[in-house]
Amino acid sequence: MADRRTVCWFSAGAASAVATKLTLADNPSAVVAYCETGAEHPDNARFLRDCQAWFKRPIERIRSDRFASTWDVFEKRRYLAGIEGAPCTMELKVRPRLEWQEAADINVFGYTADRPDVERSKRLRSNNFEMAIRTPLIDRGLTKEACLAMIEHAGIALPPMYAMGFQGDWQWISS
Numbered sequence: 334m335a336d337r338r339t340v341c342w343f344s345a346g347a348a349s350a351v352a353t354k355l356t357l358a359d360n361p362s363a364v365v366a367y368c369e370t371g372a373e374h375p376d377n378a379r380f381l382r383d384c385q386a387w388f389k390r391p392i393e394r395i396r397s398d399r400f401a402s403t404w405d406v407f408e409k410r411r412y413l414a415g416i417e418g419a420p421c422t423m424e425l426k427v428r429p430r431l432e433w434q435e436a437a438d439i440n441v442f443g444y445t446a447d448r449p450d451v452e453r454s455k456r457l458r459s460n461n462f463e464m465a466i467r468t469p470l471i472d473r474g475l476t477k478e479a480c481l482a483m484i485e486h487a488g489i490a491l492p493p494m495y496a497m498g499f500q501g502d503w504q505w506i507s508s
Contacts, residue, residue, distance in 0.1 A: 337465075339363040340434060341441040343384065343392055345377040347491060348450075348470060349443030350384045351480040354487075355469045356441045357388055363441070365392045366433070370425040371402030376492050383489045395429045439465040445477045446470060 339360050341353040345367065356363050365388060367381065385392050400406045406421040407413050413421075434440065442457065444450040454468050470480065484491055 337437045337439055338435060339439045339441060339467075341365045342430070342443070343367045343381075344443065345373065345380050345384075345492065346443065347480040347484045347495070348445050348477060350387070350489075351475065351483050352441055352443035352469050353384070353388060354483075355473070356467070357390060363390075365390050366430075367392050367394050368426040368429050369394050369396045370421070371396075371400075371405070372421075372425075374492060374494055376494075380489070380492045387487055387489060395433045397425050397429050399428075400424050436463075437465075439467060441467045441469065443480075444468045444471055445480060446474045447476050450477075 339356060339362070341349070341356050341363055343349045343353050343365050353363075353365055357365075365385075381392060400409065400421075403421040403425065406424045410420045410424075413419065442454065444454040444457075451471060454466075454471060458464075458466055469475075475483075481491065481495070
């Protein structure tokens with residue numbers, strides 16, 4: 334199918350940045366998309382700009398038309414996280430992605446070759462069997478540490494959330 338888009342889902346983290354860069358090297362027409370949550374760390378804007386320059390491609394920003402931020406989801410749903418998961422993830426990332434993407438899209442995610450990410454990618458595939466999913470970091474055996482090193486080698490300062498010890502995707506919760 335010649336008209337299938339390849340969409341790199343950029344999360345403003347090192348792994349998704351490297352997955353995007355690798356994908357663009359093989360497919361320069363790939364689209365880069367970012368789901369804004371309204372609760373990003375203030376430095377995410379700088380990291381996004383730096384990565385956009387590194388990609389030499391614009392980053393399409395997607396946003397919920399129902400909720401403004403994590404706290405807006407909490408105030409309206411009265412549930413932050415628990416056995417049912419986190420509604421902010423569904424409302425601010427998953428639902429906007431599903432509404433924006435096209436059925437034929439090839440979706441690229443920045444799951445690393447580290448065991449927790451490999452397991453997350455397996456769950457994503459089993460829960461979304463209809464989606465075409467690519468995981469270039471797993472395919473190449475690239476770990477989180479390798480991705481961090483690649484970002485630093487590119488001369489891009491890592492977001493401060495890494496120095497604060499956060500793992501994976503994050504949102505900045507401000508009062």
